[in-house]
Amino acid sequence: MTEPLLEVSDVAKQFGGIRAVDGASFDVERGSITALIGPNGAGKTTLFNIVTGFERGDRGTIVLDGERIDRRPPHTIARRRMVRTFQITKALSAMPVIDNMALAAPDQPGEHLTGLLLRAPVARRREKEVRERAHELLEVFGLSDKAEEYAGTLSGGQRKLLELARALMVEPRLVLLDEPMAGVNPSLGRRLLDHMHELCERDGVTFLFIEHDMDVVMAHSDKVVVMAQGATIASGPPAQVRSDQAVIDAYLGAQVKA
Amino acid sequence: MTWAPFLALSFEAFGSLDFWIGAMTLAGIYAIFTLGLQLNVGFTGVINFGQAGFMAIGAYTMGILVADVGLSLWLALPIATLVTMAAGLLIGLPSLRLRADYFAIVTIAFSEIIRYVAQNARGLTGGNQGLLGFDSQWIDVSNAVQDGLAPVGLEDQFLAPLLIVTWLTLLVLATALRYLQGTPWGRVLRAVREDEDAVRALGKNAFAYKLQSIAIAAALGAVAGYFLALNLAFLNPNSFEPLYTFIGYAILILGGLASFFGVIVGSVVVYTLLEATRFLELPLSASQVAALRFVVVGLVLILLVAFRPQGIFGKRQEMVLGD
Numbered sequence: 400m401t402e403p404l405l406e407v408s409d410v411a412k413q414f415g416g417i418r419a420v421d422g423a424s425f426d427v428e429r430g431s432i433t434a435l436i437g438p439n440g441a442g443k444t445t446l447f448n449i450v451t452g453f454e455r456g457d458r459g460t461i462v463l464d465g466e467r468i469d470r471r472p473p474h475t476i477a478r479r480r481m482v483r484t485f486q487i488t489k490a491l492s493a494m495p496v497i498d499n500m501a502l503a504a505p506d507q508p509g510e511h512l513t514g515l516l517l518r519a520p521v522a523r524r525r526e527k528e529v530r531e532r533a534h535e536l537l538e539v540f541g542l543s544d545k546a547e548e549y550a551g552t553l554s555g556g557q558r559k560l561l562e563l564a565r566a567l568m569v570e571p572r573l574v575l576l577d578e579p580m581a582g583v584n585p586s587l588g589r590r591l592l593d594h595m596h597e598l599c600e601r602d603g604v605t606f607l608f609i610e611h612d613m614d615v616v617m618a619h620s621d622k623v624v625v626m627a628q629g630a631t632i633a634s635g636p637p638a639q640v641r642s643d644q645a646v647i648d649a650y651l652g653a654q655v656k657a
Numbered sequence: 658m659t660w661a662p663f664l665a666l667s668f669e670a671f672g673s674l675d676f677w678i679g680a681m682t683l684a685g686i687y688a689i690f691t692l693g694l695q696l697n698v699g700f701t702g703v704i705n706f707g708q709a710g711f712m713a714i715g716a717y718t719m720g721i722l723v724a725d726v727g728l729s730l731w732l733a734l735p736i737a738t739l740v741t742m743a744a745g746l747l748i749g750l751p752s753l754r755l756r757a758d759y760f761a762i763v764t765i766a767f768s769e770i771i772r773y774v775a776q777n778a779r780g781l782t783g784g785n786q787g788l789l790g791f792d793s794q795w796i797d798v799s800n801a802v803q804d805g806l807a808p809v810g811l812e813d814q815f816l817a818p819l820l821i822v823t824w825l826t827l828l829v830l831a832t833a834l835r836y837l838q839g840t841p842w843g844r845v846l847r848a849v850r851e852d853e854d855a856v857r858a859l860g861k862n863a864f865a866y867k868l869q870s871i872a873i874a875a876a877l878g879a880v881a882g883y884f885l886a887l888n889l890a891f892l893n894p895n896s897f898e899p900l901y902t903f904i905g906y907a908i909l910i911l912g913g914l915a916s917f918f919g920v921i922v923g924s925v926v927v928y929t930l931l932e933a934t935r936f937l938e939l940p941l942s943a944s945q946v947a948a949l950r951f952v953v954v955g956l957v958l959i960l961l962v963a964f965r966p967q968g969i970f971g972k973r974q975e976m977v978l979g980d
């Protein structure tokens with residue numbers, strides 16, 4: 400078997416007296432869809448923050464494609480084509496939707512003052528490509544007619560979609576989604592899931608997503624990682640995790656009994 | 658009390674070319690100054706309260722290099738600009754990572770430190786006596802331009818050349834900034850203004866963009882400082898009080914956030930008001946009249962914020978939607 404795309408080993412993070420993450424370890428296989436589940440406050444978002452460089456872990460290592468990335472700043476991690484979305488969406492409200500999209504594109508020399516001066520034609524050509532790609536993705540996510548609107552005028556669900564579409568502009572290898580379905584209506588949510596599968600199968604994009612809806616998790620992931628009280632307590636194929644006694648005790652218990 | 662002398666005097670002032678040349682030169686200088694604030698505040702979301710400090714560094718470095726070191730003015734200008742940009746980077750490096758309000762406090766403290774140094778390093782800056790003797794090369798140019806103005810009847814206006822050069826510079830800079838704002842570079846700046854974390858998550862180094870924004874603003878402050886120095890023909894620490902940074906903010910709010918040409922209009926309005934109120938003849942002491950000038954500007958700002966909060970040229974949506 401090839402080595403995993405992402406390897407998280409024994410990561411911990413304490414905020415004052417709170418052990419938000421306390422010994423989290425798991426792998427994400429290349430070209431797979433992995434779900435990260437756990438009760439509220441289990442440390443899922445904090446773990447995402449550490450993996451993407453927004454928080455510094457107290458201990459542990461994070462390896463992306465064979466290279467250690469812990470202690471690197473967020474933007475250099477994102478440039479390794481691992482991109483995330485946020486649980487509380489970060490649409491750039493006072494910018495048009497299309498600018499939100501174009502912003503995310505990598506390899507734009509026009510983003511640097513030297514590039515603007517010395518490589519103006521390249522920058523212009525790239526900008527054209529970027530806009531075409533942005534319109535394609537907006538089409539897929541049903542946001543085409545909103546392209547010129549300010550992102551702040553979008554509904555909550557539309558912002559979730561915009562954030563995912565914008566993440567895809569980065570041409571990612573690995574996408575981390577923090578509750579992408581929360582607040583999105585079921586039919587749009589299905590569209591989002593279909594698109595995730597399509598990207599995974601067609602382009603080999605790997606996904607790691609946090610989700611509370613068990614039906615979605617069971618039906619749409621290759622592997623499930625379970626967190627409770629900061630630690631990863633189980634991981635494996637959905638069917639296996641579902642019957643794991645520790646998981647049932649810690650998390651699924653209430654649902655299974657119900 | 659009769660209004661007759663006040664009316665007579667103010668009309669006379671408005672009718673005189675001297676008044677307009679003086680007021681518009683200042684308007685041009687502080688428009689350049691405020692372009693820097695606009696770049697920081699309107700386009701990057703960085704609150705810079707130290708613009709007067711950057712203006713001082715530029716003006717004094719230029720003045721010292723010419724008057725004390727003996728460099729040519731034309732060499733001193735680019736050197737002073739680089740020095741000022743370096744100062745911008747120096748205060749940005751440790752403090753731009755802090756929250757926006759901390760950076761604001763750091764910049765105002767920095768600006769005051771610069772002014773105290775200018776006041777007290779008498780050997781270098783002349784302290785409160787002022788620094789003289791840096792403008793002879795400019796006066797040669799100015800005289801040549803003034804002779805050239807004879808056909809339009811301006812040969813008696815010895816400040817007209819400075820007015821012209823200031824405004825040409827202003828228009829070039831405003832146009833260049835407006836162009837930059839429309840490029841992918843400008844887009845990243847605006848995104849930083851909206852949400853730094855989102856920008857980082859997309860692989861852009863938000864911190865580097867904030868540093869660039871400050872360095873460019875510092876350079877614009879320096880350029881404004883050169884014109885101010887040439888306008889006064891001497892440098893005095895009082896010209897760099899934080900008050901001038903706040904006049905810059907008044908211009909910014911009046912013209913509208915996120916508009917470079919709004920800055921120009923804002924500056925013309927503010928300096929017309931400030932200079933015109935000099936000519937008020939009221940039964941008040943000199944210091945009361947001085948205070949009244951700012952009361953007038955304040956009233957105009959209050960009315961504007963009440964009736965047109967986005968300023969003259971600002972986009973209302975960008976104000977309402979920024980969360």
Ligand SMILES: Nc1ncnc2c1ncn2[C@@H]1O[C@H](COP(=O)(O)OP(=O)(O)OP(=O)(O)O)[C@@H](O)[C@H]1O
Nearest residue numbers: 414417419437438439440441442443444445446486
């Ligand atoms: N910056 C912070 N400072 C202090 N405590 C924090 C911070 N961030 C998270 N925590 C705490 O860490 C714990 C884990 O929070 P986290 O947001 O990672 O949970 P989560 O698993 O994402 O929960 P949810 O499913 O509700 O989103 C919580 O108890 C939270 O209060």
Ligand SMILES: [Mg+2]
Nearest residue numbers: 443444445486
């Ligand atoms: Mg969370």
